[in-house]
Amino acid sequence: MLEKKFIKKELYVFLEKMFVLKDKFANKFYPLTVARKSTKYAKKHFDLIYGFNYKLNVCEVGSYTGMNAGNILNVLPVNKMYIVDGWEEGYAGTNVEKSCRKYLSWRKNQVVIIKKLSDEAVDDIPDDSIDFLYIDADHSYEWVKKDLNNYWGKVRENGIIGGHDYTGLCPDVIKAVNEFAEERGLRLFTMDNDYWFVKGKIVVPLFLNTDGSCGSVEDFEYFMNHNLKPFDTEYYKLIKKVD
Numbered sequence: 001m002l003e004k005k006f007i008k009k010e011l012y013v014f015l016e017k018m019f020v021l022k023d024k025f026a027n028k029f030y031p032l033t034v035a036r037k038s039t040k041y042a043k044k045h046f047d048l049i050y051g052f053n054y055k056l057n058v059c060e061v062g063s064y065t066g067m068n069a070g071n072i073l074n075v076l077p078v079n080k081m082y083i084v085d086g087w088e089e090g091y092a093g094t095n096v097e098k099s100c101r102k103y104l105s106w107r108k109n110q111v112v113i114i115k116k117l118s119d120e121a122v123d124d125i126p127d128d129s130i131d132f133l134y135i136d137a138d139h140s141y142e143w144v145k146k147d148l149n150n151y152w153g154k155v156r157e158n159g160i161i162g163g164h165d166y167t168g169l170c171p172d173v174i175k176a177v178n179e180f181a182e183e184r185g186l187r188l189f190t191m192d193n194d195y196w197f198v199k200g201k202i203v204v205p206l207f208l209n210t211d212g213s214c215g216s217v218e219d220f221e222y223f224m225n226h227n228l229k230p231f232d233t234e235y236y237k238l239i240k241k242v243d
């Protein structure tokens with residue numbers, strides 16, 4: 001009996017050590033996490049526009065624990081990344097804020113954390129400076145619309161504005177995003193709960209495969225010529241429009 005107890009204690013000590021290690025090396029596991037579709041699209045978009053030696057300014061509005069911010073940092077070549085979050089009690093709170101700060105601390109030279117509500121933080125970000133903006137804060141119709149309008153001027157020409165929860169579970173997000181896209185005449189892309197649009201002319205016609213990887217026009221034509229089913233025939237229209 002005593003032995004059993006001892007083994008149990010040893011096991012706990014071992015597990016505890018493993019958890020500490022897991023935390024310590026959390027950032028090393030970023031490559032295993034999955035980037036969202038707008039991020040993947042953005043990578044291809046900017047690779048094709050700028051070549052392969054460029055840096056982007058990025059902003060995430062609503063970061064919670066920083067998980068998605070970590071994915072963005074992992075996938076895009078980031079110069080500076082603004083993290084905007086109020087971490088108000090009730091929804092996120094101090095512990096979540098702490099986790100986020102810790103999670104992103106290995107990138108502290110690139111990350112600028114702005115602990116404010118999005119409509120106040122907007123003044124801390126220079127106009128025309130952001131290449132990739134990701135909105136995932138308050139999901140009510142009013143706030144999504146407000147965030148889109150407030151941060152629009154922060155995004156550079158050819159930049160991408162994306163966001164999360166474009167899903168039937170968040171009809172407010174869908175309504176606000178659809179309206180915004182229509183008001184500004186933007187081509188709206190949606191996939192796997194993500195939405196995004198390019199600010200300005202779409203210079204790089206792309207489509208996404210079902211696994212979220214991007215293809216070029218040539219790939220797309222190959223799909224069409226071989227009667228394979230691309231993800232969304234809308235992309236075909238887009239490509240034709242750009243041609």
Ligand SMILES: C[S@@+](CC[C@H](N)C(=O)[O-])C[C@H]1O[C@@H](n2cnc3c(N)ncnc32)[C@H](O)[C@@H]1O
Binds near residue numbers: 062
């Ligand atoms: C859905 S979570 C973000 C999840 C995160 N983007 C991810 O995918 O890992 C929403 C976050 O937005 C923050 N938030 C909600 N309303 C906000 C507002 N008006 N301004 C700033 N942050 C806000 C909350 O504190 C919360 O941390």
